[in-house]
Amino acid sequence: MTELLAASDAISKRSATVDHSEGMSYLESLPRRLVTVYLPLAIIVGVLLFPFYWMALTAIKPDDQLLDMDRVNPFWTWTPTFKHISKLLFESQYPLWLWNTMLVAVSATILSIIASVLAAYAIVRLRYRGAQVVGGAIFLAYLIPPSILFIPLSTVVFHYGLFDTPFALILTYPTILIPFSTWLLMGYFKTIPFELEECALIDGASRWQILIKIVLPLAVPGLISAFIFCFTLCWNEFIYALTFISSTPRKTVPVAIVNEFVDGDIYRWGSLMAGALVGSLPLVILYAFFVEHYVSAMTGAVKE
């Protein structure tokens, strides 16, 4: 059954994304396409990627080449050095910040996914009284941005006694993640045939068993999408981490880089860029493995 569903899903996906434009592209000659398609595309992709190239290049350039742009060509270096990166990893608290970020991101994501699975299942399949309204309310919660919440939240976090602990972030990040992942999972659960659940109900399964043994195994792609997207959002979060965490060893990577690396050192750029590069790599690697899930999470949330 699972294979069958997966196969039909794959077929529908393929037919949705299959490219029909080939049929008419013979109308355009190659030189024309070169100017109207490839050239603009190359410019846009170049602009989008250049900051990363520059970040990576600065991170491995030796100090004397960083600021001297007249003696050597600044766009390339023949003498790469790992000095900045090793200094970052072995002589600063960077590994600690990396660990903090990872801990907060993983915990907040897991908490949010559990809460969202239950909520999404209840809204879509239990259809209790008022489920529609609650679904709408959760969508509205998605639209409330952290930048209007952080001031009252800082007071609240302080009152709950969470200020300057990882729990301040682990417990507040789900407010950003739950609305999104609930919305995403609702879409996924809707595609699971209702008949499967009816069969299970007749066989005497409880709602909990249905959720664990039938719905969740079928919704694995949706769970992965939600997980990846939530994880990225956590890693990206800045304003809560900036406001709720004050001691240096407890900071997350984005906050620590902005606050701790900015000293008067004229050669700071090397270590700053190394910090930014190392902080981005885990996400880029994760993304490289799950591109399709990521894209479906992003477009799925917007479409439905």
Next chain:
Amino acid sequence: MVDVALKPTLVKQAPRDVSAWDRLKVNRNWLGVWFMLPAAAFLILFLVYPLCYGVWLSFTDARIGRPGVFVGTENYEWLWGDATFWLSVFNTLLYTGVASTIKFAVGLYLAILLNQNLPFKALLRSIILIPFIVPTVLSAIAFWWLYDAQFSIISWSLRHLGLIDHNINFLGDVWNARWSVIFANIWRGVPFVAITLLAGLQTVQPSLYEAATIDGATPWQMFRYITYPLLTPIIAVVMTFSVLFTFTDFQLIWAITRGGPVNATHLMATLSYQRAILGGYLGEGAAISTAMIPFLLAAILISWFGLQRRKWQQGENND
């Protein structure tokens, strides 16, 4: 054989006391409450309550470490006469307006380019999303370095091409700083707009374009009368998100300029952080945050009508 199979069923069918507890266990509403509990707890404790509390704070004179007393609309009256606040409102509107418009235009253009028959299409699509994956602050720092007053590679390149004769002061000049942060925001937002619109474009029937070509439509007419109307619903949603998140942006500005030079790039969010957390005037900061809510409501209403229109369109298509 048949008897053996039937017997247990018969036993089960015997009338049994169904207690209130058993009824409750299968009751939709009762189960619904339990299933909703974790999500509701998070959202009420850390979202709804702070939201209401923030509105209340804006009517008090709370400071950090001191609970405030109700002062009516004093904070708002003070902000009304505060030139910095109005400057931040202007900056926010300029930032949102310009960045969202360009993000939409470039994003749509990029989506249309990507929707063509291209080699390495999937790879290209993945590469384009990278700016959206990398944490904003980290890419903002890369922009900070690109915009450096002395060692900017942009200035260097333009100088060597002979286009300018001295370095551009990207972040030191009022308008230069504004355009610089707007550009960084566009850079970060274009991939999101492009990839979501691309998903919308892929659902448009190619036969429509074929029919239009036979009827002698120009590429512009095909865009205007086929692509655009069919994309309207998804454009409405994407742009609502884009406007919403641009309007409430904080991290990009904080990482690149921190509101400087002379408050020229302060957005309402950064100003509220500066007043409430760094300055300690929680009440005043909360008032600035609360002043953002009407704008957000406007964006949400636009999204709502966009979705409504979509339903109406779907209904018409089904006929």
